[in-house]
Every structure is written in C-alpha cells, then in structure tokens.
Amino acid sequence: MAEVKAFRGVRYSWESMHGEEASQVVAPPYDVIDEAMLEELYQRHPQNVVRLDLNRRQASDSPENNRYTRARRYMFDWLAQGVMIVEPEPAIYVHVQEFEDEAGQVYRRQGFMALVRLADYEERVVLPHERTLKGPKADRLELMKATDANLSQIFFLYDDEEGDVDRPLYGAIEGEAAALDIRTEDGIRHQLWAVRDEAVQQAVQAGLKERPLLIADGHHRYETALAYREFRRQVAEEPDGDAPYEYVMGFLVNMHDPGLQVFPTHRVVHSVAGFDGEKLRAQLEEAGVYRVEELSRGLLDDLDALRERLEAAGGEYPSFVVGMVGGSLLLVQYVGGVDSPVFDEETPEEVRRLDVAVLHEAIFDRMLGIDRAAQEAKSNLGYVKGWAEARAALDEPGHQMVVFMNATPVEQVNRVCLSGGKMPQKSTFFYPKVLSGLVINLL
Missing domain, CATH: 3.30.1760 (Conserved hypothetical protein from pyrococcus furiosus pfu- 392566-001, domain 2)
Known part of the structure; x- marks a missing residue:
C-alpha cells in the first residue's frame, strides 16, 4: 500500500528572519490566488513564494525567459543567497493549524509532510475523488519541468482510527518548541516541527504501509506529478525505482482527526x-x-x-x-x-x-x-x-x-473513493488550505 519517507526539505531560513517576516513570505495555494491577490503577494515581500509557485506573466515572455524559467531562477538564487536552505538531514515535518469556522468554533488540525511514492490510480494505493481539468495540469507540468521541484503539497487522508501513525509522530513533538509559529492575516495559526528521529520516521512508515491514501485536495498536482514522473523516466539513462521523481511531497492527515473540517x-x-x-x-x-x-x-x-x-x-x-x-x-x-x-x-x-x-x-x-x-x-x-x-x-x-x-462528510468521501467513483468538481472544501512556502521538495 502507501509508501512514505522522510526527506531533506528546502525551506526559508526562518532563523534569520525578523519579527513577522516569516508570515510575509508564505502564500495560499496557487489555485485560490486571483490577480488582485497575486499583486498583493508580490508587494508583500520580495522573496514571497508566489514568485515560484505562480510567477506572473510579462508582455516580454519568451521561450527563454518566462514565468516558469523565472521561478527556477528565483528559487536557486534564493538558495545561493541563503534566503532558503536545504535541511541537513531527512525529516518528517509536523504541521498544525488552529482556526475558527464561520460560527466561531475553534479547531486544531494536525498533519505531517513527507514524501509519498507515486502510484497510478489503477493500483488503488492513491484514491482520487474528484474529476480534473486539463488546463491546470498543463500549467503545473511546465512549472515542474522548469523548477524540478514540488513547490506545494498534495493533501492526503489516511484511515488510522487506532492511532498507529499518530501516537509516535505527535508524541515526538510534545513539549518541543515549533521551528515556525506564525499567524496569517486570515487569523489562522500555523506551526511547523521537523522530526528527525529515525525510529519515529520508521514507525510512521510501518503504520501506513497497509493503508491506501485518499486525495483530499490537489488532484491536478498529483496527476501532474504522475506526468512528470513519466517524462523523467523517458529521459533517464537507466531505470531507478527510487529516484526522487518517483515520489511527491504530501501533507497527510488522519481522517479521524477532530480538527479535520470539510466546508461546503x-x-x-x-x-x-x-x-x-x-x-x-x-x-x-x-x-x-x-x-x-x-x-x-x-x-x-x-x-x-x-x-x-x-x-x-x-x-x-x-x-x-x-x-x-x-x-x-x-x-x-x-x-x-x-x-x-x-x-x-x-x-x-x-x-x-x-x-x-x-x-x-x-x-x-x-x-x-x-x-x-x-x-x-x-x-x-x-x-x-x-x-x-x-x-x-x-x-x-x-x-x-x-x-x-x-458539506460532504469525510466518511462519505472515503466510501466514494473505495467504490472507484469520482464526484463532480468542487465537491469538497477541506479547510484551511495548506500554505505554499513551508517546505519545498527538490526532484
């Protein structure tokens, strides 16, 4: 079934940022950013991640200089300048979000970021629940080819009512200060921990190996990752079943987490x-x-x-x-x-x-x-x-x-996935979205 592993993520050098600067470089996922928000994010900070994930078009764009090539150039410039760094050792990244619903009820959703081995839908390891469009996948594929990176996560759900995965992972951060603790303008608090303990990582791997993963959000990006994998396989000198492009960066949440909320x-x-x-x-x-x-x-x-x-x-x-x-x-x-x-x-x-x-x-x-x-x-x-x-x-x-x-209940989404069916577009809205700019995975 699902195969996950820790990875050496690329992230902003939070330690060198001052005041609220860390909250100024992250951004919502590309698919919720309109033109007005894009301009605001560009103005918010010169190193805002939107320059990578949704670089704006320019009248002078050409095959040699366009939104995709600029995204790559920004990313490697920021790495060279120390704005971004590569983690020194593999980690699983625990991410907790605190938020309110429209009625003012406070929730705390916990999940983690890790690499997930790509699998075709027919393998029934990764299960979709919504139909997709061609346009967004073409755009994301061009960006992946240019940057050779997962710039944002696929949102996966797993069924762990017994807590086999959650107990060792979330137990590892108890009493530990978060590496990142910010609050964005929408009032949502975002915390991030890097778990480097190999024993904990192995426990997470073992806990998930017999479980399928359900795509909660990011169907276009997952199918783009499959297309990128095929592209890289075709140009590879020899097969490598453990190559970086055989995996995609995911954000994984237990479908029994009390903070998991689906809005209409x-x-x-x-x-x-x-x-x-x-x-x-x-x-x-x-x-x-x-x-x-x-x-x-x-x-x-x-x-x-x-x-x-x-x-x-x-x-x-x-x-x-x-x-x-x-x-x-x-x-x-x-x-x-x-x-x-x-x-x-x-x-x-x-x-x-x-x-x-x-x-x-x-x-x-x-x-x-x-x-x-x-x-x-x-x-x-x-x-x-x-x-x-x-x-x-x-x-x-x-x-x-x-x-x-x-709202469509999570258990109903799970039954649809297991049946092999797909819902109409926009059938689910898992709230809140996961920010872009927390961790990047180089391919």
Whole structure:
C-alpha cells in the first residue's frame, strides 16, 4: 500500500528572519490566488513564494525567459543567497493549524509532510475523488519541468482510527518548541516541527504501509506529478525505482482527526440561455423524486438559521437550497432511489447518494442543459466558499440562481473513493488550505 519517507526539505531560513517576516513570505495555494491577490503577494515581500509557485506573466515572455524559467531562477538564487536552505538531514515535518469556522468554533488540525511514492490510480494505493481539468495540469507540468521541484503539497487522508501513525509522530513533538509559529492575516495559526528521529520516521512508515491514501485536495498536482514522473523516466539513462521523481511531497492527515473540517462549496448559475426559475421549480415538483418546500426569503438575512435548516434536511435526504435571483427560495430534497434514471448509467451507487451528484447530473445537466463539458469549462457555473459570499452572489448582476450546499462528510468521501467513483468538481472544501512556502521538495 502507501509508501512514505522522510526527506531533506528546502525551506526559508526562518532563523534569520525578523519579527513577522516569516508570515510575509508564505502564500495560499496557487489555485485560490486571483490577480488582485497575486499583486498583493508580490508587494508583500520580495522573496514571497508566489514568485515560484505562480510567477506572473510579462508582455516580454519568451521561450527563454518566462514565468516558469523565472521561478527556477528565483528559487536557486534564493538558495545561493541563503534566503532558503536545504535541511541537513531527512525529516518528517509536523504541521498544525488552529482556526475558527464561520460560527466561531475553534479547531486544531494536525498533519505531517513527507514524501509519498507515486502510484497510478489503477493500483488503488492513491484514491482520487474528484474529476480534473486539463488546463491546470498543463500549467503545473511546465512549472515542474522548469523548477524540478514540488513547490506545494498534495493533501492526503489516511484511515488510522487506532492511532498507529499518530501516537509516535505527535508524541515526538510534545513539549518541543515549533521551528515556525506564525499567524496569517486570515487569523489562522500555523506551526511547523521537523522530526528527525529515525525510529519515529520508521514507525510512521510501518503504520501506513497497509493503508491506501485518499486525495483530499490537489488532484491536478498529483496527476501532474504522475506526468512528470513519466517524462523523467523517458529521459533517464537507466531505470531507478527510487529516484526522487518517483515520489511527491504530501501533507497527510488522519481522517479521524477532530480538527479535520470539510466546508461546503456553493454553486452560482449564470449565463444559461432562456433560464426560467419558475419553470425549473415546476420541473422539480413534477419529477416525482424531489420534495420541494418554499422557504421565507427572510432566511437570507439569518444565514445561521438557513444553514441549520439545510443541515437538518441533509440528515434525512440529499438536500440543497435553491435561491432564484429575485424569486423563490426553495429547499429541495432528493427522495428518489439510487436506481433512478436521473443519473448517468456509469455513476457508481455511492456517488448517487451525494447531493452534489443529484445537483450536477439530474438538475444542472438534465434540466438546465449545463452538460459535463460546460460544467468543466465553468461556462455557466461559478463557485463560492462562504455562506455570506453565497448570499451576496444573489445580488450580483448576471447571476440567475445560487445553490446553497451542505458539506460532504469525510466518511462519505472515503466510501466514494473505495467504490472507484469520482464526484463532480468542487465537491469538497477541506479547510484551511495548506500554505505554499513551508517546505519545498527538490526532484
């Protein structure tokens, strides 16, 4: 099953930084950075990791000088200057994040960074749960080829209810001061320890060797790492099963960790030709597999009550709240069976039990005409994370409908993975994201 090992990470020289400087050089993952945030990160610090992970395009870009070649040049310049250093010996990096949810509840999520041997999905060692897009993978592959590095981690989950992996690893940092302890502008505290004890490392390896890993976040980056591995194998002078490119840097969390939180991702419908909210409502009511209840639009001013109403409904059946722009607010519950013709024939039973599958296959595709290709291209769909952002989306010009979602439970994600099925995109939002710039792995 899973094979993990310690590694000599590349990291910033935290010891030589002053005050809050360490918090100024890290960045969110590339896929949540928009143009405004990119500019802000560039201005925040001259050695912010975004110059490596998402170097901005320039009008003068050429094959010899572009965002990918600049990323490589920055990384090796910073190593030469001592801004970054290579760890003197292999380590497993424990990473703890403290954060609050929208209701103010405080959580503490603990995980660790290590190398994971790459495996094709067919081997059933690494299990995906979401579909991917071609565009991000092409971009990430060019960056990997230029830098020969994992600049950020794949977020994996493992099933360790007994604590075989967690006990020795997290016991090793008890009473030890963190090598890095920062708080980012979003209020999240990030701590990092380097565990160099070989006995502890071997215990982690042994604890995981009979377990598969589930990709929580980073499907595009994992599939890019597979493509990079094939590229390196093709140009290698001779096979080397233990070469650096046979591994990828991961952030691994026990799926039973009480701090592991999955938040919902809400859907915004726009630009659908001939969209008619009342027609959609009639279709839902006439289909015979939905229970449709009109809610007071006053609930849009009490999002806690709306969330509680949806969570209670989700405990009975796959459910979501459909808000028509300027129209009805509907609680929709799918009360049909898993054998209903509203699903594609190849959709596995475990996927059919999900509210996102009902929404994407039965409603977006069959009722609104947003087929899988349009969903992947985001031609008519947008995604927002928070409840307040989803509520605000109802007032934005050009939007037609907002669908408020429940979070997908981790155990449900695990069942889908084990079934071999895949969910629609943006089915899960594991919060918080893991920062880029904590540790880099050279290949």
